[in-house]
Amino acid sequence: MITIKTALCKNSTRVMLLGSGELGKEIAIECQRMGMEVIAVDRYSNAPAMHVAHRQHIIDMLNAKELERCITIEQPNFIVPEIESIDTNTLVKLEKNGYRVVPSAYAVHTTMNRKLIRHLTSKILRIPTSKYQFASNYQEAKKNVKNLGFPCIIKPIMSSSGKGQSFINHENEIDVAWEKSQKYGRVQKQEVIIEKYIPFDFEFTLLAVSSVDGIHFCLPIGHFQENGDYKSSWQPQKMSVDVLKKAKKISKKIISQLGGHGVFGVEFFVYKEKIIFSEISPRPHDTGMVTLISQDLSEFALHVRAFLGIPINKINHYGPSSSAVLFGKNLYGNSISFSNLEIIKKNQQIRIFSKPKIYGFRRLGVLLDRSKTVQESILNSQNTANKIFIQT
Numbered sequence: 001m002i003t004i005k006t007a008l009c010k011n012s013t014r015v016m017l018l019g020s021g022e023l024g025k026e027i028a029i030e031c032q033r034m035g036m037e038v039i040a041v042d043r044y045s046n047a048p049a050m051h052v053a054h055r056q057h058i059i060d061m062l063n064a065k066e067l068e069r070c071i072t073i074e075q076p077n078f079i080v081p082e083i084e085s086i087d088t089n090t091l092v093k094l095e096k097n098g099y100r101v102v103p104s105a106y107a108v109h110t111t112m113n114r115k116l117i118r119h120l121t122s123k124i125l126r127i128p129t130s131k132y133q134f135a136s137n138y139q140e141a142k143k144n145v146k147n148l149g150f151p152c153i154i155k156p157i158m159s160s161s162g163k164g165q166s167f168i169n170h171e172n173e174i175d176v177a178w179e180k181s182q183k184y185g186r187v188q189k190q191e192v193i194i195e196k197y198i199p200f201d202f203e204f205t206l207l208a209v210s211s212v213d214g215i216h217f218c219l220p221i222g223h224f225q226e227n228g229d230y231k232s233s234w235q236p237q238k239m240s241v242d243v244l245k246k247a248k249k250i251s252k253k254i255i256s257q258l259g260g261h262g263v264f265g266v267e268f269f270v271y272k273e274k275i276i277f278s279e280i281s282p283r284p285h286d287t288g289m290v291t292l293i294s295q296d297l298s299e300f301a302l303h304v305r306a307f308l309g310i311p312i313n314k315i316n317h318y319g320p321s322s323s324a325v326l327f328g329k330n331l332y333g334n335s336i337s338f339s340n341l342e343i344i345k346k347n348q349q350i351r352i353f354s355k356p357k358i359y360g361f362r363r364l365g366v367l368l369d370r371s372k373t374v375q376e377s378i379l380n381s382q383n384t385a386n387k388i389f390i391q392t
Contacts, residue, residue: 019082020049103260
């Protein structure tokens with residue numbers, strides 16, 4: 001029997017979000033709908049999820065002592081990581097002491113480190129990935145880039161949303177790529193992964209929900225990224241039955257190893273009908289924002305239902321849908337405004353994240369559209385997004 005003690009009552013059911021961005025905000029809203037008490041944690045004040053949470057903490061989540069102290073004070077029933085910049089060793093330790101980490105501390109610790117997840121997928125599970133090498137210093141990186149050949153991609157083994165990632169075509173670009181990886185990685189003296197570039201036909205995200213009644217899948221989500229950060233996504237992504245079948249099989253294989261209940265965002269490349277595993281996130285995925293308009297239960301609602309132990313049963317899809325990110329570009333300040341919103345059509349929705357500041361470039365919202373075809377939806381969402389004015 002599932003029991004929830006409602007928010008602010010004695011011994012209420014508490015959820016702590018580690019990371020309070022736009023994804024955390026939607027998770028917080030779904031937790032509120034289930035009557036739970038929400039505690040939002042991030043490194044800066046007035047993060048999006050803090051606007052809808054009961055309480056907030058501003059800490060450095062990479063600091064093990066600060067993180068453990070915060071969790072010990074609040075005694076949450078569920079710890080829900082939303083970002084990568086967390087001391088995951090602390091989560092592993094606390095889970096052994098009885099805390100519930102979503103989906104599991106092992107899943108969070110493994111997937112947030114590109115070296116660990118590559119070892120699990122390519123070495124242990126024998127799942128196809130791009131060719132890759134690791135490097136712990138500049139000279140080793142230079143050597144391994146030459147071994148793999150151009151073009152290739154250099155990434156910190158621990159980073160988020162494309163931070164520290166570089167696409168390189170020539171040897172003279174290695175210096176800048178190395179410096180970038182060290183600047184934006186999660187830790188000092190950051191080890192990197194060097195991946196051989198795959199000239200893929202398309203890439204997609206498969207949202208998998210691990211729950212008490214098995215593993216369920218949303219329709220595949222196609223997406224376009226730039227510098228590792230998503231710009232637009234659409235659902236469903238067209239592909240052969242065989243490719244989708246293989247993607248589901250690989251996803252089940254990985255998730256069964258990682259364990260726990262919740263949403264996993266599994267990313268794939270497809271090249272000449274061959275499917276290649278890219279990455280996996282143990283939480284709702286940014287490209288999955290499209291599910292806010294495309295499904296009866298968004299990826300955020302599915303995540304909360306799954307970790308609460310509520311069966312998923314069937315996921316109902318409404319039809320071809322898309323999302324287009326609203327970016328603030330070359331803007332600086334802490335007073336952000338949106339105008340020309342009257343152009344939004346009745347088959348469209350907007351989510352403004354309400355981030356408190358911008359320093360040059362930041363993801364500030366998303367425009368959602370549902371149309372007759374995927375192509376029409378992508379065009380409509382991007383056209384509307386481009387006409388919305390963002391100012392400081």
